[in-house]
Amino acid sequence: MEELLAWSEAEGITVHGSITLLRKGEFGSQGTAESDIPAGTTLASIPYKACLTPRLAARHFGVAFGVLARENLEGAVLALYLITCLPAHAHRNPAGRRRWSAYVDALPATFDTLEYWSDGELGLLSGTGLLVDVRARQERWRKQLGRVLELVRWSGETVAAHEWTWSMTVLSSRSFPSSLIPPHADDDGDDGTKSTASHPILLPVLDTFNHASPLPISWLSTATHLSFLSGAPVRGGAQVFNNYGNKSTAEFLTTYGFLSGPDVLALRLPGHDETYLVTESEPVPHALIHALLGPSPTWHDEVRGILGIVRGILQKRTGMRLPPSPAPAADPRPGDSEGESESESESRSGCRRDLATRYVAGQVALCDASVHALSRSVSGILHNHGDHVIVLDHAFKDDSFVRSLNLCFGVASRADAEASGLVDVVFALYLLYARTVGEAGEPLQAQDGDPEQLEQIEDLWQQIESCREIAPQVFGSLDESSFREAMLRVWNESTEFNGTLYIFLGE
Structure with a gap:
């Protein structure tokens, strides 16, 4: 942290005198207020020339950047540039290594985002959709790396998979939108691109502050600097926070490796x-x-x-x-x-x-x-709309179901039906046929059903003989044609959910 602070001072990056920056754990750092800081105070400020932007990559990789910009890969090429500033790649970009080594070396060597979880640990999230999302992001990153390397192959650049995961994670977890700085802020030469779309940029030292929400903050852009201002007082001894925005728990877990925000x-x-x-x-x-x-x-x-x-x-x-x-x-x-x-x-x-x-x-x-x-x-x-719907609950303990059985067969016949094991068949047939035919008041038109429906109707029809023996007053005169028509009509005017059949009789 000492080397980073010395470098940032030389670059013109300033931090409020009451704030102490400390390394915190394996994955990051934090800022702490040594004394009270009033609302509206500038917490940190960075000159535009000290921001890492895709234009740095443009100046290093040349005309390839124009193609990448048109393909919305500015972030990916900035990630590649970040890798060239690592010690192992310094021979490819000695100037970049000299300029940014203090910042790059101060970045966490690993992260606790989902890309760094084991397959077993990711399996703990099965069913939530996050597992699919992280796999999709890994595949997207892999394709972006292939495209970037294809366009800069002349440079002889090679990147290991873990280096690319690290660099893309740096961008996804620590970057800021380029809309924070004026379009011309880092433009000290025409690279052939004039994209107005927002893309990721890195703000050394300003990326030290952790997240808290809800927390009012503000950004101020001047002709030469970007400043981060507190929107609320900070008590002495308290941590100084940024607000990463209105994100869901899934976004926080995926991007930063912690939980925050609303579910x-x-x-x-x-x-x-x-x-x-x-x-x-x-x-x-x-x-x-x-x-x-x-x-x-x-x-x-x-x-x-x-x-x-x-x-x-x-x-x-x-x-x-x-x-x-x-x-x-x-x-x-x-x-x-x-x-x-x-x-x-x-x-x-x-x-x-x-x-x-x-x-x-x-x-x-x-x-x-x-x-x-x-x-x-x-x-x-x-x-x-109770008069226009039949709610057929197949849970036999339901009071309305029992009352319907009593009305249909009488208590004695109901007992016989239960003993035969055909209660569900008898009751379903009674409601699906007698209610539909009896209350419609008009002949039913034959309707076509899909093969599965017709097969189920045929299976039910095969049990009609047993039903006639139990309740001849209901099914004694039933013929196959009218039964089929009634069943198809009800099928088209009902919906089943969780063991309950809703039959709509119309207005």
């Missing part, structure tokens, strides 16, 4: 590319319901749509498992410290298991809260 459940139901969010304060994804149903759905379409969402959430919830104890042994990963003691490895694995447990528990809680809220919505809709 957010991301839903991507089949057939819909857009992501819809569920939060503790908004457990009902209204935007998703609107996307599925449009502006003016019928009440039964609304029930179907909401139950479909609930089904998707429960399917997602089923794949989530709270991590067992003890955690799986950590597999070696690129960047893990060589010669790490067994106790250090167990401690690292224990911390990651704790993070995974807390994250999965938060996702499970959001699933449950959303299912509960959506189920209440369905109950409210059904209550308002």
